Structure formats: structure tokens, C-alpha cells
Amino acid sequence: MPMINTFGVIGGDERMKYLAQSIAADGYPVCVCGLEKLGTCRGAAECDLPQLAAKSSVILLPLPATKDGLFLNAPYAENEIRLDDDFARLFMHKTVCGGMLQRLTASSSLWREIEPEDYYRREELAVGNAIPTAEGAVGIAIREYPGTINGAKCLITGFGRIGKNLAIILRGMGAEVFCAARKKADLMQMRAFGVQPLTYREISRRFDLIFNTVPAKVLTSPVLMQQTRDTLIIELASAPGGTDLKRAEELHLHxxxxxxxxxxxxxxxxxxYIKEAVYNILEE
Amino acid sequence: MPMINTFGVIGGDERMKYLAQSIAADGYPVCVCGLEKLGTCRGAAECDLPQLAAKSSVILLPLPATKDGLFLNAPYAENEIRLDDDFARLFMHKTVCGGMLQRLTASSSLWREIEPEDYYRREELAVGNAIPTAEGAVGIAIREYPGTINGAKCLITGFGRIGKNLAIILRGMGAEVFCAARKKADLMQMRAFGVQPLTYREISRRFDLIFNTVPAKVLTSPVLMQQTRDTLIIELASAPGGTDLKRAEELHLHxxxxxxxxxxxxxxxxxxYIKEAVYNILEE
Amino acid sequence: MPMINTFGVIGGDERMKYLAQSIAADGYPVCVCGLEKLGTCRGAAECDLPQLAAKSSVILLPLPATKDGLFLNAPYAENEIRLDDDFARLFMHKTVCGGMLQRLTASSSLWREIEPEDYYRREELAVGNAIPTAEGAVGIAIREYPGTINGAKCLITGFGRIGKNLAIILRGMGAEVFCAARKKADLMQMRAFGVQPLTYREISRRFDLIFNTVPAKVLTSPVLMQQTRDTLIIELASAPGGTDLKRAEELHLHxxxxxxxxxxxxxxxxxxYIKEAVYNILEE
Amino acid sequence: MPMINTFGVIGGDERMKYLAQSIAADGYPVCVCGLEKLGTCRGAAECDLPQLAAKSSVILLPLPATKDGLFLNAPYAENEIRLDDDFARLFMHKTVCGGMLQRLTASSSLWREIEPEDYYRREELAVGNAIPTAEGAVGIAIREYPGTINGAKCLITGFGRIGKNLAIILRGMGAEVFCAARKKADLMQMRAFGVQPLTYREISRRFDLIFNTVPAKVLTSPVLMQQTRDTLIIELASAPGGTDLKRAEELHLHxxxxxxxxxxxxxxxxxxYIKEAVYNILEE
Structure with a gap:
């Protein structure tokens, strides 16, 4: 019989391994499955799926739970994990948390009864993820841009979570930071961050670095035509992004x-961050 | 006959003088009235009320427009300006903007027809005002706290506009900054600002400086009892604020x-900031 | 007989009171004299001079030790303390530390034998003092400048300790910071601080705020003539400072x-900071 | 005959290409040689060595000028450039600047007469280079450390140019920054940077990230033993660096x-930065 607060972690990438280890370090029993190729998980027991389901009261699925709707997202599993009624049935009457669940729940009608929770919808996770996103973007800029970030003329499009975090880091590195947004209150708020506000009509000028965070075509031909081959454009919005890629290619932009x-x-x-979101779900 | 975009600025404090001067510097005709004791306004014509009303198409009233509902808020006027039907009638068919208008509009039924715009309700003004508020609070802390801000253990209650700006400035000065909020997403966002998140249950510990931005009693007896006479509490929330003042007094806190x-x-x-809000109102 | 590490604190301002209290809080016996008007010193015993001298092995004099060479610098003492051979004789064979000792040691030939240590010459104290100096200057700017520091065009003359600290704080507040220095390496180093370097030939332009840290006439007529009445000049260099005051007055500058x-x-x-410097002296 | 201020750029890596392009963009004639494999240099004329020597009045050699003392450091040259009397003779009576010249000047007695200038000895270049060094180190940390820099416990050993720049960037990213130094004034100065000072005796504790900038064995066995496999140590001091590499390997540290x-x-x-240093040499 599953114990209260025994966690079963299934599939996913390195995050799921760290997740399993971190929950185990908090003192909870943890079973893992589908992470075989990443080596042993400190503090967690390796199980097969039926064992894991039998022992665990809380099931944690990866982010995203599935990429194709046919198999669980488990690139480091020894064997593929097919999504079907048999898979779903394992988790009846359990608390199931996973990320981006739409295609998973479409894979079996049983999921309607299981009612899995989507931790990816938690605002605190979205806010958290904006931190490594901004850091990762800056890491790319350091590596790929031939000058220093210090002194570089940077444009951030969008002043949401990622845009704000980028502004903080880039300013801290001594860049000259411009940020574009639509809302007047955002343009005002940028000043507190030491950032120079621009409307989208004002961004057609040369920059050294452009970070796009907006999922709408904001880096259009007039903007791209102002850039040179040294300009680096980093696309952070989910596909298809905010850059007119065809035009960028014609202009040989990076x-x-x-x-x-x-x-x-x-x-x-x-x-x-996922762990905190899951704990918050369980508390509520 | 009033010209399009002739501004009439009436009453208020130094801000209204700077406002008149700044609009005049943008090239618009400006009349002023009720600021006599502040000396001449560069670029603006001094008028009496009827003249001003006759010449101006846009009327700018102070923030707040009135404190008592009887007279216009005009501490630097030679003569008091009474709020009544005669006053209101001057502005029929004009664009009138003012700040915090409830008591003004209650002073004459004519205001219903005039439909004045409250610039204080503009989000960009609220966002803007949070910048001098945070700076002013830090100025008080520098002057009144017997140690340096650098190295001081600071608590900010609330992570709204003012709280965020305080966090940015205090961190930049090398303080150790803690911030309390209720929402989990806010607690996460604090990390990007380099601030240590606390729930309200965790703030009962000693701080050197406490900045309250929350209009709810968050600085209760258990929190106050942890403080010493060197602790400085700066109350930024509108009256009655967030501090249990009676308890603070008993404990001889500052x-x-x-x-x-x-x-x-x-x-x-x-x-x-007021000018920008007014321009935005006129554009819309 | 004086005990090892019994401290006698004499005269000075509030700093000496805090110094006495802080040393007492570290667990050492402390006697105080000449601070009567500041009320009781927590943890320290009030004595008269002969008692203090009898009990203490380490004597701490104020900063500066004397202003006129005739009396100890003791504005909060009940009675003036005259500097003469009798005074000096009290401290024979003791460790005496004080700040800016030239005029003190000239007051009696006995000082040559006592060999008092000048803690004001310690580099760590000078470095430390630059922190409250920069904070205090920013506090003045917040209070006296009619705009926000955020967005203000600031000039710092000199890139020594105070200049660097000012640069850090002002940048953190979202100001536009320029800094003038002579050395090419300093001009380069400013970039890492996010500051725009200027040579002294380039500073004749308008600024909102000017912080002078250089004890040489760098704010000359051509620089001052570019400023307006809203410009605030804060003089941080010791008298006679770096501003052409006569010219500034003619131009009605603030x-x-x-x-x-x-x-x-x-x-x-x-x-x-004084305590740390004294402890470092005693250790060496 | 060579014209005044015609620059000949020889060998080196991508920097020399950018250097040639940047000088050309300033309006000076530039010849290049020994950069063939990097493609065309905008604004510069490709020459062979004798042509370049004939045309140029200022010769710029790479950094370092040579690695082995036998050939010029020219990894992107079509043909090796041997260092001998014939090579040196080309530059008689010209202004020659290069970086780290000891082994070059040992390659021919003619160099004694030519008296080449070592731009690498310029303080402004050393100060400048500390900026990309710090950025590059942070880029490595972002890529290689499995957590975020935000919230990471970072140790910087040394508070020179690189240490200071690292402190600024890491603080701006929301890391918890500790810094170790020997001098008391440095330990004090760290506070202005918002950094927690440690003496070398205090660094034997766990960190997430360690950046060594000190060319002396400071990361000894007791320090290394406190670290875990997740700790990332980035060695920035020139070989042999400050880490006890043998011990680190035994402990499987990264x-x-x-x-x-x-x-x-x-x-x-x-x-x-090299260009500025060269221009400064030429001006002096």
C-alpha cells in the first residue's frame, strides 16, 4: 500500500533526477523510474513502473509530460513508456502532478478521473523559470557576441518576467540597456530599473545585442535592416518567436x-522550483 | 476664445509650478493662477481665475484637488479659492484634469457635466510616483538611522511598486535586504532582485530598518517586540499605515x-510624471 | 593599577559614545569621560579624568583629538578639558590612540614619549569612512535636488574611494553617471562600474548633480557656466574644496x-570602523 | 616611404583582425599580414611582410608576440613567420608595439636598437582586460554549474581588478558573494560592493562556485575538502594557478x-583596449 507522501518520479531529463534527489533530501521516500541512463539518484529507489505505482502516493511526471502524445517524455529511460489506458490506470486514486498536460490527458479517458495537476501552470514556477532563462540568455551573449556585454547597446523586447530579469543582469554588467514595451506603465517602470524605455516604433536603430521575449513579430524588417553582422539576436520567445527569420537570413544576421x-x-x-510548486499544490 | 492646447494650471504645491513650466517648455501657452507665493513661473502667464478660464482649453487642478471639499488645495495662493457652482461653471465645456477628485466633484452638481479626468488614477503615474517614494524613504533612512544603510539588515513589507523600488536601491547600497509578501509568486520573484523572501509569519526578528508599504497591520506586537531602540521604522502606507503605533510607542520604538x-x-x-499622464489622457 | 585591555574613552561626539558601547559589548571594561551631555553609555563606567587614567590601559581620544590645540575636542563634556603637560602626564606608559594628532602632540613635549597612535591614518578607516560619506552625499542629493536621482545626469569628479562608492550607489538608483579622472587606468576602470568616463577637459556640460571629491579646483568657471539654477553641487573635498565658490555665487548656483x-x-x-582600526593597531 | 601613422598589423588571433579594422575605421591606413586564414579585414590592405614594412610607420605585433621564441604567434597565417635578424631588420627605425615581448627581443640583437613598446604593460590594458575576464568566467559558471548563479554561494579569492569586477557582476545577478583577501583595507572595501569579507583562514566552508584570481596556492586541501561534486571551481590565475589540483582530483572536484x-x-x-593602449603610447 502506498504511504502518504511517498513520491514516484517518472521520466524526464536531468531536472527530474535533481527533483527526486531534492525530495529525498527533504526526508521523503522517493521511487524513480525512466531515468536509468542518468545513473543513480542519491536517496531514491529505482523501481519499475508497477512497483513505483504500488509504493507511491504522489506521482511526478516530467515537463513536458509528453512531446508526441504517444510516449512519456523520457529520453533517459531504458525503455519507452507508452501512454495508454494501462499507463493511466496505474495512477487511479493517486495525486499526479506533471507539466504541460494537454496531450497526456488526451491519451486516455481515465485521466479525466485522475485529474492530474499541472505544475507548469503555477505562477511561482513561471516566475522562477524566468531566472535561469535570463541567465542562460546572458551566457549565450557572453559566448557568442564578439565584444563584452559591458558597454554593449542592448535591446530587450518585452518587459515581462524574463525582460525584467534580463534588465537587472545586463545593467549589473554595465551594458547600456533599452527595453521596448507597449504599456505606458511598463515604460515608466523601466526607469526604476535604470533602463531606457522605447516604444516599438522607436526600436529601428542599431543594437549590439537584441533579446526577444515577445511571442509576436516585433523584430520586423525595418528593425532588422538597422542591424549589422556583429549584432547578435537571441530569441527567447517560444516558436515561432518574434523575429522575421526569413528577412534575418537574407540580411545574414546572427x-x-x-x-x-x-x-x-x-x-x-x-x-x-518544480519541487516548490509541487509542495504548494500538495498544501492547497 | 480659448485656443486648442492652452493650459490653465490652478493651485497646488511646487509640483504645479514645475508642471506649468514644463508644459510651457514644450511650447504650449500656459496660464497659472493660485501659485502666487511661489514666485514667477518661467514661460507661463499669471492670470486671475476668469482670465485663465477664458484663455485655456485644458484646465489642470492640483493633487489632491481639495483637502476639505470647501476650498481648492492651493496653499501658495494669495486668496483662497472656494469650491462652488461659480467655480465649476468656469470650466464648462473644457477638458479638466485633476488628482483625487471625489470631494471636488461633490462640491457642485455641474461637475457631473464637466466630467473631469482624474490623472491620479493613471497607472503610469502610480508607477512613476513609486520612484521618488522609494528615494525619499531611503533619504530618511540615511539621515535618521545612526548606522550606514550599507550592511544594515532591512525589512521591506510588501512587494508592490514601492517595495520593488526600495529593494533595488537598498541592494545597490549594499544592505542585507529581506522582503515579506503573501503571494508565492512574489516570494519567488524577490530572488531575481537579490532579496531574501519572508512570509509574514517569519518577520518576527530583529532588523535595523523596516520600511512598511502595506496598508494593513503587518507590524504587530510580536514583530515590534523583536526590535530595539536603534531600529528605525519608516511608514510609507497611507494612514493609518501598517504599524501598531500604540505598541510601538510603549516599546519606545522610532x-x-x-x-x-x-x-x-x-x-x-x-x-x-503628472505631465505625461495628462498628455496620455489628452491623446486617448 | 590598570588592567590589560581596559579602555578609557575621552571626549568627542556621538561616535565616541557608540565606540565605548561597542567595545563594552565586546566584553572589555570601558571607562568614559567627557561625554556627559550625551547621557549614559550602555556598559561603560563614567569616571573623571584621573580615575579613567588610573583604571585604563588603552586610552581612546576623539577624531579630531583637538580643533584648536588648546582644548580636547569634547563638545559634549560638562567641563572643558585643557591640553597641557598635566593632561599628557596622565597617559604616560599607556597605549593612546586618537585621530588627527598633530595639534595634540604639539600641546606638550610629553607626547613625544607617549607616542600616541593615529587611527585616522589607518587605510581601512579611510576606506570605511568613504561608505557613509557617499551615503550622506546621496542623502543630501535626495533631499535638496528637486528631481529624482533616478534619471538624473550626475557628474562625480574623482574616482578614489568616495567617487567609486558614489558611482555604485547612484547607478543602483538608476542615475546616468559620468565620472571624471586624470589617470587612463581609472577611466578604463569606470566602465566596469557602468559609469561613463570623462577627462577633465570634457566636463563643461550641463549636469543635474555634481559631486566633487577632488581637493583641487576642478569645477572652474567654464564648467560652472554650463550649469543652471536647478543643478546641485555637493562639495565633499575638504576645505577649500574643488569649486570656484566666488564664480558659483556670481552664477547663483546651488x-x-x-x-x-x-x-x-x-x-x-x-x-x-574606528573600533576595528584600534583593534588592528593593538594586534600589530 | 612609410607615411606617418600608417599601421602594419602582423599575426595574432581574431583580436588583431578587429584591431586592424578598428584602426582603419578611425581613418588611418592599415596593412595586415599573417591573418590570411581569418578572411578579409574590412578597410585594411593585405600585404606581404616586406611590403607591410615598407609602407608602415607603426608596427603592431600580437599578444603574446611569440609563444616559443622561434616563430611569431600567428596561428592564422598562411606561412610561419620566423623570428631572426632578417625579421627584426624590417622594423629598424619604426615604432613597434607588441604584447609580452621578452622572448621576441631575445630572438635578435637588433631589437635592442628598435626598442619595441610592450602595450601589455600598460595599466589601462590590464584594467580593461579584467572586464572580459570576469564576464567570461561568469559565462563559464552559467554554462557549467547545474544551478543558477542567482542564489548561489560564491567565493572570489583575491580582490584585485578581476575580483572586483566579478563581485559587481555576481551581486547584480543575485548571488551570495564572499570574497577573500589579505589586506584589511580590501576587506573593508568589499562592504561597499555588497560583498561579505573573509580572511583566507575563514574560507574552509562549502561554496557552490569558487573563482580563483590569486596566483598562489590559496585553494588548499582544507578548503577543497569542504566542497562537494556540485561545486564548480574556475581557475583564472595564470598557471600554475591557485588550486591544489592533485588534491582536487583526488576529491573528484570539478x-x-x-x-x-x-x-x-x-x-x-x-x-x-589594445588600440587605446597603442594610441596612448603614441601620444606619450
């Missing part, structure tokens, strides 16, 4: 697509 | 009430 | 002389 | 050697 940074540059911290 | 900082510490910048 | 900020804005922290 | 960062992460900016 555009780097940088999706999913939290899991790639800071899996350990990203796992901590 | 509490400074600091309302309305923008107009007091940075009237020139506060006027710029 | 100059604030701000000497001795550490003792005035942060006596508690300034006392900590 | 040490990254990161020499010569300016040329690798920011060749364009590094070239600007």
Missing part, C-alpha cells in the same frame, strides 16, 4: 534560438 | 511617518 | 558644503 | 582552467 533554457542551463535550480 | 513623498522630495520629477 | 559626513550621518557605523 | 579569456570571449572589445 540569430540564436534559445528555447527551454531552465532545464538546459540550470537543471538543479529548475528542479527546486 | 517610527517615522512618511506620506506624500513624491511632492516633497522630488516635485520636479513628480510634475513630469 | 553649492552645498558637506564635510565630515561619517560622524554626522552614521556615527554608529563610523564608530565600528 | 575544476575548470580558464586562461586568456579576453581574446577568447570578447576579441572585439579586447582589440579596442
Amino acid at each position: 540569430v540564436i534560438d534559445a528555447p527551454s533554457l531552465p532545464g538546459r542551463v540550470a537543471p538543479k535550480t529548475a528542479a527546486e | 517610527v517615522i511617518d512618511a506620506p506624500s513623498l513624491p511632492g516633497r522630495v522630488a516635485p520636479k520629477t513628480a510634475a513630469e | 553649492v552645498i558644503d558637506a564635510p565630515s559626513l561619517p560622524g554626522r550621518v552614521a556615527p554608529k557605523t563610523a564608530a565600528e | 575544476v575548470i582552467d580558464a586562461p586568456s579569456l579576453p581574446g577568447r570571449v570578447a576579441p572585439k572589445t579586447a582589440a579596442e
